[in-house]
Amino acid sequence: MNWLDEINEEIENNVPSIANEREQWKKHSIYKVPSQLTELNEKAYVPRAISFGPYHYGKEHLKPMEEHKHRALLHFLKRCGESFKSIFQKLDKVAQELRDSYKSHDSIWINDTSKFIQMMILDGCFILEFLRVNVDSNTPTDYDENDPVFGEKGKFYLASYIKRDMLMLENQIPMMVLHKLIQLQIDGDEEKDHHELLNKIIIATLRGFSNRNVGKCLHVLDVYRKNVIQEPSYTDTLNSCLEASEEDHLNRSAMELKYTGINFETSETISLEVSEEDEDHLNRSAMELKYTGINFKSSETISLEVSEEDEDHLNQSAMKLKETRINFKSSETSLEVSEEDKDDIIELVIEDHEHALPQSAMVVKKTGINFKTSETSLKVSKEDEDHLNRSAMELKEAGISFKKSKTRSLKDVSFNRGVLRLPKLVVDDHTECMFLNLIAFELLHVDGTRKEVISFVCFIDTIIDSAVDVAILIRSGIIINYLESDKAVAKLFNSLAKEIPMDREGELEEVTKSMISYCKKPWKSWRASLIQTYFRNPWAMVSLVAAFFLFALTIIQTIYTVGQFYQKD
Known part of the structure; x- marks a missing residue:
């Protein structure tokens, strides 16, 4: 019997029905x-x-x-x-x-x-x-x-x-x-049937607390998944108490402790003389060390000449280096982007690869580097405009603030009146492994499993582009970072979403559209810029009030002077 006959026999006798396959x-x-x-x-x-x-x-x-x-x-x-x-x-x-x-x-x-x-x-x-x-x-x-x-x-x-x-x-x-x-x-x-008792024991062991029932599950990973994607419930006071108890045992960085109301004082004023070659050996970012009361001074004013070929060697964001008083100057060149190189430049700007510039175009622009296309510009249709990714920093500059959700469910993501609420995430050495296996299960399992974890990971990936975005989420109490740096957290979430198809019909897609609609209103951005510039601390507010007061006095004096002039006539 040849191969063709074997195939024909299998078709006649062994082809299962759709119902049997299902x-x-x-x-x-x-x-x-x-x-x-x-x-x-x-x-x-x-x-x-x-x-x-x-x-x-x-x-x-x-x-x-x-x-x-x-x-x-x-x-x-x-x-x-x-x-x-x-x-x-x-x-x-x-x-x-x-x-x-x-x-x-x-x-x-x-x-x-x-x-x-x-x-x-x-x-x-x-x-x-x-x-x-x-x-x-x-x-x-x-x-x-x-x-x-x-x-x-x-x-x-x-x-x-x-x-x-x-x-x-x-x-x-x-x-x-x-x-x-x-x-x-x-x-x-x-x-x-003791399945709920068993589920709660598993959740309490793996997550440190247990709340509502999750129903019948397939295995331990399924129990964990159903727990992290439960519908938000704000009436579970026991869960809140257990989470608060768990938080008491978390080790906090200086920046995180400061936001809980703990202040740091040094025994004496310390200034670190940071030369260019020593800069790479700092274990914490300048932004984080600044909150401990340590001041930074450069041994001399350093200007980095950023040419086109040196772009790929920038390892720190402009914002963080600026904290050490290091200034950036461009070498008076702009990048001329031809049509065929356009895709490479876009990839360079938006991806965090090992040899690519790890910051968004907005951050790069702050270093003095300008981007120009040779003849063409990128045209974005109105339909695609709703799917443009915006990092946490860009969202903040558009007037959106970040707050921690009341539960730790990955489905507890909401946007209302300029406030994006996200569940608290503890990021440690096991986080990547946990998310990758949850993602694999959602991709491979076919019996009614939705893509809630995948949607959440893709959503977080869109708002985290760099360490600066992670720092914003840490300050908001959303991310608790146990990794070596904020950049490591950004790299983790960017790698999780690689080659994962986006679900544009998911629940979080509506949140994304609401945020983009909010960002399109220019007065929201102006208001946020005003608050960030003049209301970040009491001294800035005092300066603004004093400026308005002086301006008012100047107007009154001008009116008085003009009035006296006309009285003489």
């Missing part, structure tokens, strides 16, 4: 991330401490945790009073359903059901034991305090890595396994 796709909930996504950051999808499920089972760097899974199983069995055989039999009844949760399998898991169920039990018991000892420090435990995983030492060292691995799409087990096991642990009644 049902098959609905069964899948755990996926291998395709290379199109992993090539951007492969490490974000690979567990570092422990494997759950078949995709990373047996990898050399994860094998040390297998003995701890076995210990967790023994503790679980002893506490719930069940035999391993009875647990095995209960999961064996749903073995095919558990296998169907995975999009693809190695042949070993298809042919050896016993080994597959054994893996599910070991992984499930470990997760439940980990949740039990980490959800509440007052929970009684039958582990020694020096236990490397479940004791105080494990909580301090390993817990953060395990939590990170629990949020990886390829590192999931079906929620059904955890449901079956927790029923045995609580009361042994299989008729009772």
